[in-house]
Amino acid sequence: MAALSNEVKAFIVQALACFDTPAQVATSVREEFGIEVSRQQCESHDPTKSAGRDLAKRWRILFEDTRKRFREETSEIPIANRAFRLRALGRMAEKAESMKNMALTAQLLEQAAKEVGDVYVNRQTKNENPHDNVPPTRVQVDVVDARKPDAVT
Template identity: 35%
Template structure:
């Protein structure tokens, strides 16, 4: 069992506060500090586990503060939370997995789910004299038939999307 310095202990506590698994903490710790630690040694620094019964209050407070910061961070700090980023990643995967039909179908389905979310808008309308709120969903519909001029004005990506969805 390696003897850890305070900075190394803080690293472990912060990783665990961010919901990292013990095996991920071990591999990140090995990569950063070039020191091998056991799963039991890492688990000791997680105040949510029984193994940390005699963990110092300093590390418990650090864990709680780090977890609170992690949970309360703005959503835009997470790269994958952006629809455009998700679509780009899925598009890159689709190109690389072109030979795998099952995976391609799953990727196309996921792309469609993200894209269709952009076309749905919900409006809340109050009833007469402030009555019950009625929710209506509005779908933006594309025309069923396209003119040659409309098709000429579309990008290759839009044309392929229409073909994939069976609307061309």
């Protein structure tokens, strides 16, 4: 395992905090710094994994600060905005339709409908009675004899 400079360690910690996989981070380190690091070595810089449980406090703080900032700034990323995605889907659907690709057009329209219908949104509803969302544990079935309209067996 290669000894890493603080600059490389900071790069790894920040990339992991932005939800890059250890494999992606290893590739980025190779491209950025010309250093070969393994996925396992990258993962050891992620305090949310068991491999990173002994990570120094300064790297944990950097990780937590970077992740917090990353989550807050997600709204600034265009593809995270519903209107941006719908406009892109609209352009793709128009192009697919002009190319007479009706199957792709239908798929894009369905995806847009799901986007508008909040299929891709993770929201939890709060019910006044928490037992409303519990599936039934027992179901009673009455068998009716079709020959005798009033008979239940």
